[in-house]
Amino acid sequence: xxxxxxxxxxxxxxxxxxxxxxxxxxxxxxxxxxxxxxxxxxxxxxxxxxxxxxxxxxxxxxxxxxxxxxxxxxxxxxxxxxxxxxxxxxxxxxxxxxxxxxxxxxxxxxxxxxxxxxxxxxxxxxxxxxxxxxxxxxxxxxx
Numbered sequence: 001x002x003x004x005x006x007x008x009x010x011x012x013x014x015x016x017x018x019x020x021x022x023x024x025x026x027x028x029x030x031x032x033x034x035x036x037x038x039x040x041x042x043x044x045x046x047x048x049x050x051x052x053x054x055x056x057x058x059x060x061x062x063x064x065x066x067x068x069x070x071x072x073x074x075x076x077x078x079x080x081x082x083x084x085x086x087x088x089x090x091x092x093x094x095x096x097x098x099x100x101x102x103x104x105x106x107x108x109x110x111x112x113x114x115x116x117x118x119x120x121x122x123x124x125x126x127x128x129x130x131x132x133x134x135x136x137x138x139x140x141x142x143x
Contacts, residue, residue, distance in 0.1 A: 001036070001037055001038075001039055001046075001054045001055065001056060001057055002034065002035065002036045002054070002055055002056075002057045003034070003035050003048075003051050003052045003053060003054050003055070004033070004034045004052070005033075005052035005053070006031050006032050006033060006034070006035050006050070006051045006052050006071075007032060007050040007051070007052070008030065008032040009030065009049070009050045010029075010030070010031040010032060010035065010048065010049070010050045010051040010052070011027065011028065011029040011030070011031070011048065011049050011050070011051070012027065012028055012031070012035070012037065012046070012047065012048035012049075012051055013025075013026070013027040013046070013047045013048070014026050014027070014037070014039060014040070014043050014046055014101075014102075015043060015044050015045040015046065015047060016043065016044050017044040017045070022044060022045060025043065025103075026101065026102045026103055028102060030134075031051070031071075031134075032070060032071070032134075033069065033070045033071035034071035034072055034073070034078075035051060035071065035072050036057060036072040036073075036074060036100050036130065037072075037100055037101070037102055038099065038100040038101045040101065057074075059074070059077040060077060060078060063080075064076065064077065064078055064079050064080040065078060065079050065080070066079070066080050066082070066140070066141040067079075067138050067139060067140050067141070068084060068086075068131065068133055068138065068139035068140075069133070069138060069139075070133055070134055070135065070136075071132070071133070072100075072130060072131075072132045073130070073131045073132070073133075074100075074128075074130065075125040075126060075127055075128065075129045075130070075131060076126075076127030076128055079125065079131065080141060081125055081126050081127045082124075082125065082141045082142075082143060083122060083123070083124045083125070083141070083142050083143040084122070084123055084125060084131075084139040084140060084141055084142060085120060085121065085122045085123075085139065085140060085142045086120070086121050086133070086136045086137050086138065086139040086140070087118070087119075087120055087136075087137040088116050088117070088118065088119040088120070088121060088136060088137070089135055089136055089137050090115050090116075090135065091113045091114065091115065091134070091135035092111070092113060092114075092116065092121075092133075092134070092135050092136035092137070093110075093111055093112050093113030093114065093133075093134045093135065093136070094110065094111050094121065094123070094131070094132060094133040094134065094136060095107060095109075095110040095130070095131070095132040096108045096109045096110065096123050096125065096129065096130075096131055097129065097130040097131075097132070098128075098129055098130070099129075099130060100130050106130070108129070109123065113134050113135060121136070122142065123139075
């Protein structure tokens with residue numbers, strides 16, 4: 001599923017069971033912009049706040065971009081498979097993952113959001129992967 005207009009306070013949860021008698025499978029908070037998440041048939045429920053309207057994911061028309069802003073991105077659909085670089089900014093954090101369930105098992109590499117100095121990040125992204133970025137400078141294709 002995808003939402004493209006999440007507010008800065010967007011939070012969502014994939015739940016086992018139903019609300020009131022559930023346990024959280026995975027949750028994310030303080031998201032904004034575009035968010036993409038696989039909701040599995042085995043999930044008991046899905047709950048979100050301030051995330052806008054969720055729709056079934058369909059690949060976008062047109063060529064993939066060569067720059068990346070805040071949000072979740074499908075490599076090969078939204079952005080070209082390539083190597084990208086970004087200058088860090090206050091609160092910059094990112095996750096490079098193999099899928100869209102947002103579980104720890106999918107994480108290939110991650111840098112948590114935090115204050116940091118003048119650091120340059122570089123990541124090589126392949127088709128079908130997820131790239132999530134928050135509060136970083138624009139990521140640009142470098143190779």
